[in-house]
Amino acid sequence: MSILMDILLGLWENSGLGQFGLNWATLGTLAMILLSFVFMYLAIVKGFEPLLLLPIAFGMFLSNLPAGLPEDMIFHAEFWNEPQSAEWFWKVLHDGGLLDKLYLGVKLQIYPCLIFLGIGTMTDFGPLIANPKSFLLGAAAQGGIFFTFVAAGLLGMTAAECGSIAIIGGADGPTSIYVSSKLLEGANSKLNTGTIALAAYTYMALVPVIQPFWMKLLTTKKERAIKMPQLRQPSKTEKIIFPVVVTLVVALIIPSAASLVGMLMFGNLLKESGACDRLVDTAQNALMNIVTIFLGISVGATTTASNVCNWDFIKVMGLGVVAFSLGTISGLLLAKLMNLITGGKVNPLIGSAGVSAVPMAARISQKVGAQTDPTNFLLMHAMGPNVAGVIGSAVAAGVLLSVVK
Amino acid sequence: MNLMNAASLITRLEGGIDGDVHMDGGQIAGVTVAGLGVVFAVLVLLVLIIFLFNKIFEAIYNSQRKKEISEAAQSAPKSDPVPAAAAKPAAPAVKAAAQDDDEVIAVISAVVAMMSEADGRSYRVKSVKPVQGFSGRTAWAMDGRRQNVAPF
Secondary structure: HHHHHHHHHHHHOOOOHHHHHOHHHHHHHHHHHHHHHHHHHHHHOOOOOOOHHHHHHHHHHHHHHHOOHHHHHOHHHHHHOOOOOHHHHHHHHHOOHHHHHHHHHHHHOOOHHHHHHHEEEEEEEEOHHHHHHEEEHHHHOOOOHHHHHHHHOOOOOOHHHHHHHEEEEEEEEHHHHHHHHHHHOOOOOOHHHHHHHHHHHHHHOOHHHHHHEEEEEEEHHHOOOOOOOOOOOOOOOHHHHHHHHHHHHHHHHHHHHHHHHHHHHHHHHHHHHHHOOOHHHHHHHHHHHHHHHHHHHHHHHHHOOOHHOOOHHHHHHHHHHHHHHHHHHHHHHHHHHHHEEEEEEEEHHHHHOOOOOOOOHHHHHHHHHHHHOOOOOHHHHHHHHHHHHHHHHHHHHHHHHHOOO | OOOHHHHHHHOOOOOEEEEOOEEEHHHHHHHHHHHHHHHHHHHHHHHHHHHHHHHHHHHHHHHHHHHHHHHHHHOOOOOOOOOOHHOOHHHHHHHHHHHEEEEEEHHHHHHHHHHHHHHOOOOOOOOOOEEEOOHOOOOHHHHHHHHHHHHO
C-alpha cells in the first residue's frame, strides 16, 4: 500500500498540477495561459492574422504549463539568456524540449531568411520597377525605426535594446526577429526575441487601426482624392534583372543585410525566371507554411510569465506603437512633399505603405483612398512603396547590425 | 546640423557600439543620422539604377517597335484603298450598337422599375448617357476593376 502511495505521490509531485501554489509565479503562469486563450479567440473568431497568431498562442499556452521535472518541460526560457557556445548547443539539443529545438531556427536566424525566400516568390516588384521613385517612400518610412531608436535611447535603454525595439517600426516580423535575435544574443537585457516578435506582429495586425488615423490626420480630402495614372507593365527581362541588381547593390554596401535581401531576391528570381515552377510552388506554399508553424509556435513559447510580466515588456509595447506610428508619419510626409514637387501628381496616401507590412499597408492606402473617391484605385501605386519598404527595412536592419555589436 | 557635424558623429560610431552600453546623446544622434543616411543612399542608388534600366529598355522597345512598323509597311499590299467600300460595313455596326443601346436602356428601366416598386416611389428615365471613367475606362470597365480590387 505504501509503495502505491509513493508512486502516486511521485506522480503528483512531477505533474504540472503539483507545481501550482498560492504565489506570484502561479498567478503569472495562469495569467499567461488566460492570455493565450484570448489570442486563440482573436485568431479563430475574430480572424486576426490566424495563420501566425494561432501558433503563437498555442506556443504560449504550451510553454506556460508547469512541469515537475526540468527534463519534462517543453521549453526552457532560462537557456536563451545564456551566451552561445559549443556546450550551450549541446545542452539545448540534449536537455531541451521540443520547442527549444524548434526555437534554434529563430536563434540562428534561419526562419526569418526562409520566410523572406517565400515572400520573394510571392512578390511582384513590377509597380516598383515601373515607378522607381517609390523607393524613396520605402526609405522615408524607415524613419520610424531610427526615430524610435532615439526615443528608446533617451529612456535609458542599452544600444542592443534600442535597436531591437526600434526595428518594430519597420513593420516586418521576420526582420524584427532577425535583428533582435542577433542584437540580444548574450546581451545583458531582460528583453527577448519573443516579446519583440509579439509586439511586431500585434502592431502588424493592428495596421488597419493605427494607419488610417494618421493618414486622415495628415492629408486633406483634396490630396486623398488625387488620381494617379496607370503604371506601365515592365518587361520580363526587367523583372529578372531587378533581383540581381538589388542584391548586388545592397550586399556590397551593407553585407549584414545580405542574408535577408539575398533570400528575398532569390525567391523573386525563382518566380520571375519562369523556369523553376516547382521550386516556386514549394517556397510559397509548403516551405512557407512549415516555417510559419515552427516560427509561430517557438516564438510563442518564449512568452513565459517571467519574460512578459515585467515593465520591459510594457515599454516594448509602448515604444512599438510609437515606432509604427512614426514610420507611417514619415512615409506620409515624404509623399506629401513629392506631391508638392510634382505639382499634385502623387497621392500622399501611398506614403504610409512604405512600412513593409505587405500587402496590408497597401490595402489600407487603397481603402482610405476609395473612402474619399470610390473610383480611385491606389492599390498598385501603393504596392511600389510597400515592397520598397521590405527592402528598406532589411537595409535598416543591416545598418543596425553593423553599428551595434 | 551641417555635413561636418554629421561626419564627426558617424566617425564616433567607428568600430560599433557595444550592445550593453547606455548611449549618450552623440551616439544616439550618430546612429540615427548614419542609419537614415545609409538607407536613403542605398535606395536612391537603386532608384538611379532602375531609372537607367527603364530608359535603356524603353529605347530598346521603341527601336523594336519602329522596326516592326517599317517591316509591316514594306510587306503590306500596295493597292489603293477604296473609301466607299470601307465605309459600307459601318452601317450594320451602327445598327447593332443602336440595338445594344435599346437593350441596355430596357435593362436599366427594368432595374429602375424594381427600385420604384421597392421604395413605393415612381421614377422616370429621362436620358441614358455612357459615362467615361478615369484613364479612358468605360463605366463597365471601372466596375470590373472595382470588383477586382474590392477583396483587398
